[in-house]
Amino acid sequence: MPIITLTTDFGLKDHFAGAVKGAIYSELADAKIVDISHNVSPFHITEAAYIIQNAYRNFPEGTIHIIGIDSEQTPENKHIAVKLEGHYFVCANNGIMSMITRTIVPEEVVEINIHDRIKTNFTELDVFVQVACHIARGGTLGVIGKPIKEIRAITGIMPVINSEQKQIIGNVIYVDNYGNVITNITRRLFEEVGKSRAFRIQARRAHFTRIYDKYSDAINFDIEKTKREEDGKKIALFNSSGYLELAIYKSNPSTVGSASTLFGLDYRDTVTVNFD
Structure with missing residues (x-):
């Protein structure tokens, strides 16, 4: 069973991180979950990008990384799943992935389109968990999203x-x-x-x-x-x-x-x- 990592700005006081883990275990009882960090500053996309960029390569290929930062779905904040260097990333298309994809071309990128099948007001708990568990079972990205060519970039981070x-x-x-x-x-x-x-x-x-x-x-x-x-x-x-x-x-x-x-x-x- 692939590892599923969590990187969020939930902190440790509230129930959110525990709820996400519970939802994963409800889908996959033998899941392996690793916390990368839950102390990212609230909505701090660049901070989250730096953390995940420097953590993911230490995990084996096939690992699925859920990134829960500024992830509420809006018309301007779509959700994506990315396959890169054998790893999978599930997050909002808000620039988080651009620090990694600046130097490495993703193998596959899809815009997640399963929201009409899931009643949710807690993105990470519902949509991201469903996508991560689908991948963990061996599912393909094409089933949960439509291919896109460009990932949104964070502006102002280049020297x-x-x-x-x-x-x-x-x-x-x-x-x-x-x-x-x-x-x-x-x-x-x-x-x-x-x-x-x-x-x-x-x-x-x-x-x-x-x-x-x-x-x-x-x-x-x-x-x-x-x-x-x-x-x-x-x-x-x-x-x-x-x-x-x-x-x-x-x-x-x-x-x-x-x-x-x-x-x-x-x-x-x-x-x-x-x-x-």
């Missing part, structure tokens, strides 16, 4: 490169649980534009002239621990997902602060890279 190829203007697309700030500038773009030139990263009142591969690379472990610059050290690095991240070493947003609070950065704020 801008100036005409002289000396500057990348990016934006914050995600702030993680540690308060680390993730930008939309990828390592690949940085290296293509930078061509090994010296650089300066500017983000409000913080600036950086070096990028690390991991957090601990910024710490000199040859120095006695009591004399090291550790707590509060600001770091720029390419994270495990290949995005430029600005961080504070071992930060804690509730005590010593974080990159987001100390640098004054939040979603969509500008981060600029200038090359010599």
Whole structure:
């Protein structure tokens, strides 16, 4: 039985996540359900896109991913099912899938058209569960939807490169649980534009002239621990997902602060890279 994952903005206080799981088990008693996250900020499409983009490849092919963010059906917010790299995604066509399909062409995309068969005011509980369980049983996408060619894109998430190829203007697309700030500038773009030139990263009142591969690379472990610059050290690095991240070493947003609070950065704020 394929795995069914859940990514939503339901939080953990209310009954919604549990109700969706119950509905899946009612359809498929031996289902395997995995929570990716239920703490996506409400209606935050870009945040959800970043999370699912960096989670799905860790699951085996055939996994079905239900994404419940801004998913109420309206004339402007249709529902889709997407097959991509052997995975299936069931979500609203609101831009969530565009971060993934920007670099990977889907194998199949359909606009879900089974709504007239299901009485619902809870999309994830009814429509998305029915579609996911249909796929889990071996059903094809053509049975539950009509083929479409284009997926709606999220606007404003692509970095801008100036005409002289000396500057990348990016934006914050995600702030993680540690308060680390993730930008939309990828390592690949940085290296293509930078061509090994010296650089300066500017983000409000913080600036950086070096990028690390991991957090601990910024710490000199040859120095006695009591004399090291550790707590509060600001770091720029390419994270495990290949995005430029600005961080504070071992930060804690509730005590010593974080990159987001100390640098004054939040979603969509500008981060600029200038090359010599």
